[in-house]
Amino acid sequence: MRKLLLGSVIITCCAFNIKAQSPVINEFSCSNLSQFVDNYGKYEDWIELYNPTASPLSLAGYYLSDDSLNNSKWEIPVGVTIPANGFVCFWADGRGEVSGGQYHTNFKLSQTKNNNEYIVLANPSAVTIDIIEIKQETQLGHSYGRTSDGAATWSVFTTPTHNTSNNVATAYDDYASKPQVDVAAGYFTNPFVVTLSTTEPTSSIRYTTNGSEPTASSTLYTSPINISATTVLKAATFSTNPSILPSFVQYNTYFMNVNHTIPVVSIAGYQLNTLANGSQSLQPIGSFEYFDTLKIRQAKTYGEFNSHGQDSWANSQRSLDFISRDEMGYNKEIKEKLFAYSDRDAFQRIILRAAGDDNYPADHHSANAGSAHVRDAFIHNLAASGDLDLDVRLGSKCVVYLNGQYWGVYDLRENPDDHDFTDYYYGQDKYNIQYILTWGSTWAEYGGNQALTDWNNLYNFIMTHDMSVPANYQYVTDRYDEKSLVDYVLVNMFTVCSDWLNWNTGWWRGLDSTGTHLKWGYILWDNDATFGHYINYTGIPNTNYDADPCDPEVLSGSSDPEGHIQILLRLRQNPEFNQYYISRQIDLWNTLFSCETMLQQLDSTVAVIDPEMAMHSTRWSGTYSEWTTNVQSLRNYITNRCPALVSGFTSCYSLTGPFDLTLDTDVPGAGDIKLNSITIDQFPWTGSYFGNISNNIEVLPAFGYEFGSWSANHNTILPTTSSPVVAIDLIQSDTVIAHFIWTSIVEQSKDPLIVAMPSVFNEQTTIRYYLPEAAYVNIRLYSLVGYESIEIVNHIQHENGEYLLTLNLNEFGLKPGMYILLFQAGEKTKTIKLLFTK
Template sequence: MKTLKIHSSFLILLFVAQHSSLNAQVVINEFSASNLNQYVDDHSDYEDWIELFNAGGSSVNLTGYYLSDDSLQNTKWKFPTGTSITANGFIRVWASNRNVSVGANYHTNFSIKQTKNNPEYVVFSDASGVRIEVIRITPKRKTQLGHSYGRTANGGVTWGVFKTPTPNASNNSATSYIGYADKPDFGLIAGFYPTAQTLSITTTEPSSSIRYTTNGTLPTAASPAYTAAINVTSTQVVKAITISANSNVLPSFIEFATYFINSTHTLPVVSIAGDNLDVLANGDKAQKPLGSFEYFNVNKQRTANTYGGFNSHGQDSWSSSQRSLDFASRDEMGYNHSIEEVLFNTSPRNNYQKIILRAAGDDNYPADHQTSNLGSAHVRDAFVHNLSVHGKLNVDVRRGSKCVVYLNGQYWGVYDLRDNPDDHDNTSFYYGQDKYHLYYLETWGTTWAEYGGPAALNEWSALRTYILGNNMATASNYKYVTDRLDVTGLVDYVLINMFTVCSDWLNYNTAWWRGTDSTGTHLKWGYAIWDNDATFGHYINYTGIPDTSPTASPCDPENPVLDDPEDHIGILVKLRQNPDFNQYYISRQIDLWNTVFSCG
């Protein structure tokens, strides 16, 4: 019996030793949260990724092992059954938040944010939940666009930055760098000043130089060297980088600030700046520049700043000289994951990854200073959407607030800051529906699935066919529909467009959607309003409504001559077969006429 106990103890110790050895030989070898447009996954997306390396001479079964972005919840995502990493081999895992695995394409249920106020982690744990390795993404481990952070030699103890990452491949022959030079410090905070100012710039980086620009463009090694304080005599955007004399140290992140000299505004001010940003804003839609974004509140304090990408926004409105722009803050660039500020007084939301700088150009169509645009006001769309919010209509909207925009230090005009209901950050915040749990359809000339693909289109088509092909006066048929369609939202969608005499909807600017995550809300199909510039007798009658005057009949939306390719009005008319729905439709119209849309 004593001999048996000794043998049992020996076997247990041997198992533990072997298990620990297997754990130690598989390590996190490299990861990147900066993959904006380099390495594409099996869904044609560019996602964060984590690479594991097996430093041992035998394969390791990773079934049941874990990865996580949270040091307090290290069993967040489990490797599926049958996952194995070969001797001296690699496995790349996409940190995409998809939580699916097909073949060698592994997708976690989390993504990596490198710019969060509370730093995230990359955690690797064994099948018992024991942590093998924990890496905290501190500011020193943030990477610039397209870079990765990894071991300078496979499985080694020294880490560095790779300008050219090596996912699923050896790090041994790749060029690595110690890190980035220390970012410059500005001796003057961004903001508004009544007179010229003097700006001093310093850095703690040894054996280095500071390069800067004052026109909002990206500083490089060829930019002017900082040798003495800069005299800021007019409004300008100053950007600076530190360049180390050590070739193993990469140039720093950019420090940037806008200084307004003798400028007074009562609205919030947005300063945007970047290479070729003016070329984009002056009409070249092919440009997709990267640049900075700064938000100054009505008290003239900078309360948000970040870096990201710009592109054109709008179609007909680009015939005007003041054009709309989209901005997306990019965590991949290492500055900030979002614009961290409350932008609209109708919402508590305080972070926006994407935002629209909308010039309301369709409310100025067809172009600047033409007699045919008589009555344009640059306010219709935002007014209609904000009115819907204040009236608590059951539709999604683009919230709006006015601001002044400066571009590369130049005054660019009054714009609307707008959020976007068809952005998954929006649906996630308000309804708990992320981009992988959306069926989102849109019509603009043609109909497509912004999210959800063919499954979304097919589900909607089947529901529409059912409604149009069955008697809605039958209680069971009507219940089948109301279990799937928010009919009150359909009513509000029709009425807001009817009351404002909209002539650019149904065949254009129409959006409807539902969420598929049962833990969230908005599980029924509902509607979002979109581009309501063609209201109150202005713009082009694309939809073919019979009358765009203030005396238009409230029954006009039910007119069969309307261009309505998805038959939303046909659905409304069919639902009116049901007496309960019909009474609600009439009562809701009377209610809104005497409250939200009353002129009294």
């Protein structure tokens, strides 16, 4: 049995010698998922204080905190009084307010953080008078409190006494220790046995192999357990001591004779199978284990599951949401990096999405004919790879096992309409976001009626003011991310989405000025009804590959109930926006939504799941052959769509062309060029662009260079060739070259500087370096694999100043490739990359 409770009591009693007239921390809960509700209708962690005296006690000026090193984190406001021998409760939810007669601290509690957390009570002089370390996790619905009001000992309560006396509750000393398991979770090719053991005195172990949590009536462990098939083993210790509660669950998944090429998620719980088979109202509790492609379990936690999806719920393979719950005492998050396009490595909420309405084989419903099991995640990851001005549901492929049974190929998906998402990426927590969603109807997911009011006010301003007036346009763009709107419309246009504005639209902004995303911007939601697939819920004019790029602009009424297209049309009154909107389409058509890029992304997505799809198809009564045919049909649609857009661009926007536009620099590595909305850093670069529209070009010099001039062969550059920002209206194909000149690399720097000009070369380059003071200099060249290739300058004394040296790699007999130049001046070290070509 874990002896943690007594340790916490010693901290409380011995360190501070609580006096009779002082209030004390009497009880708290980090496990309040569904018992005690605050004035917002939320179930939050709570802290209870007790007044051990016979007189009312004012708490005005006292402090509560979750940090032992900062005991004055939240000051209890005037007017908070504990009755004689009475109690007062505080919601530890981070709101930092008093509302509805209830008190909310500015911090939250967590019982499963890696670093221990405290509850601290300090007097008005900021002297700590009571403290307890949250070292003991409590199970769902339990609390931790003094055995009786104000007592020195602490106990676990299975029936918490929120804002009432602990004296009437049944107090338990602790939980039993979890069983020990001698075989770790993983993959196996031959049957084996698992041995369970416990150090808990006078106890027994009970276990299950069907995914449910062990109870006192589960199978009694008496001898090693035979494992001959894929099995989720869950075990718990049950003490005969009535003061000791059953342990937390120990759980492992053992995979037998299976081989997967993508990560595997094992989920298990009582009634989880029933939920996955269609009982949509259930919210079962269960375990979540994540195994990487090396077959190593990288994350495990406990939480709750619920249904995900609407139309797609009619399919036999259904999508599920999972929420890791700190309240259950295991882990507050799935602690693993799940997505290639993000560094995020902790997720409380995750979606297990069965490809939505692109599910294959979708029970062979006629509306799902041609499903490929890739569309939605493919589009979201494509958008993420292009760094569009949108929030997306990042996705990675996995195989799911449910209660030990193979459940097929799924997408692990991030959820952008969740405050953990906004907090991680933008520093906007759940109390500082206004988040509006449209799915048939429209509501505020966060921010309440004020969010809707603020949005409607902005919308009405746009509808009633001339956007060609700069002041009006500026007012809107100060509050609204117009580029996010453009990207939102264009993703759905390029992919011919037929289920978006009236069913799958989300937009939000943050209110915390210390964070980002302070303007209203958009998310991508479901993009499975795309590329001619599924039902045309939005009523777009054409679902074929030759749909015009301006088709979204005719959507209104029930197709666009919140008027996002009307905003687009109003903003197009502004010439600057109109140029951006049209040119952004052409930029993306040349890059992210080119056939080459889209097909590469599609092919890589398909290649990931291809080895898994035969087994998946068999599981859900499809065929691998039919799936590959459907994938090829999707591929053909994309191949046809790209060239079909040419006539659409010319007819929709009265453009001429297209013409080949080549951009180049006279010195490799001297700088980048921004064309309309995209930045180009590899030269020469050629795109297909149009006339009768201004193509805006801007030079971005690299360190050590400054812009000289532009040159073009056939088209006029405006305003002048010496301007770093110019425009060109194409009348024929052309090559535009940015010319650069060297400039001093000395910029009043206090540190040594070095630059190679150019850094990409086929024979020689010039190394320029600057020393702010005298120093010994070393310059060495290394191959990319790390062994030393050549010593250029060996510990030579230099006076302060700027130096030049010419480096010809042919003279050293070096092969083409990437090299690292190491520059040392005194104790300062810098490195630069050089690309030697032939």
